Amino acid sequence: MSSPPVAPAPRRPLILLRASATALAALALLQTLLAGSYLNGHYDSLALHGTTATAMAAAALCQLAAGALVRLAAPARRGPRRPLGLSALLTAGVILQIAAGYQRALGLHVLLGVLLVSGILFGLVGAWRLPLQARAGTPAVGPDGAGRLPRSGGAVEVVQ
Template identity: 65%
Template sequence: MSSPPVAPAPRRPLILLRATATATAALALGQTVLAGSFLNGHYESLAPHEAGAMALAAAVLVHLVVAALVGRSGRGPRRPLVTAALLTSGVILQIGFGYDRALGLHVVLGALLLSGTLSAAAGAWRLPLPARSPVPEAPDGPDGLDGPDGPDGPDGAGLLPRPGGPVEVAP
């Protein structure tokens, strides 16, 4: 006996999941550029690296909330929530390692976080979006551009709307 079909997850939270996962991955990629600059001897890039870490922490927290919204309905996948929770804890650890100057752990965890954020973004973009719900057609207005009175209706078939009035188009 098969179970009844389950409705797909809501569309908007999945779109937000894509946006937050992409933003998180972009911030993580930017962090690697700043870290590389610092390791190359440009010590002034440490302050933007620290600010980027705070922005990344905020982004993974927002991503965690959005992933919880996706899974909350019971219809969305739970994997993004687990991934977002792991990324959040990883970023918190990463910030701690950075302030403790544990560079060996900081660099290795940074590489893992970059691959994790890229994987989360790819996973978010692989989730299929449900079809948009159909929008009901608006009733005809006095301009006669839509519905039975316009070019789509029986009495206006083959006519294109023009500023001076409809123009007949040969089939």
């Protein structure tokens, strides 16, 4: 016996997921720059590193909410599970990372930082790979009379 198929992700929640995943990835890359700056002797970077960590926690919570919307706003609440699961894992990781940083557990902090940046970038790619539904009322033919660009998993239209 197989489970029912996963419904496609709704348009607006998926756009929110993409935006929050992009913001979280940008903040994660900023964190690596600030950590490197601190290690190069620019000690003022440590305060910015802590402030950016708080912004990352907020972005991770936004991504978690967007992942829940992607899952629950789909028909019959059967949207893709991966964005919600990965967002929950990343949110927990960011909180643990902040705790390790303030406890000065640098070995754990650096290890978690590498894993978090990898996971955040993985989530970013995953969010942008989910197909975005077409807007309601969008014509099937482009302005030049040619067919629309093919989407992954969809039929390819050939115009002669």
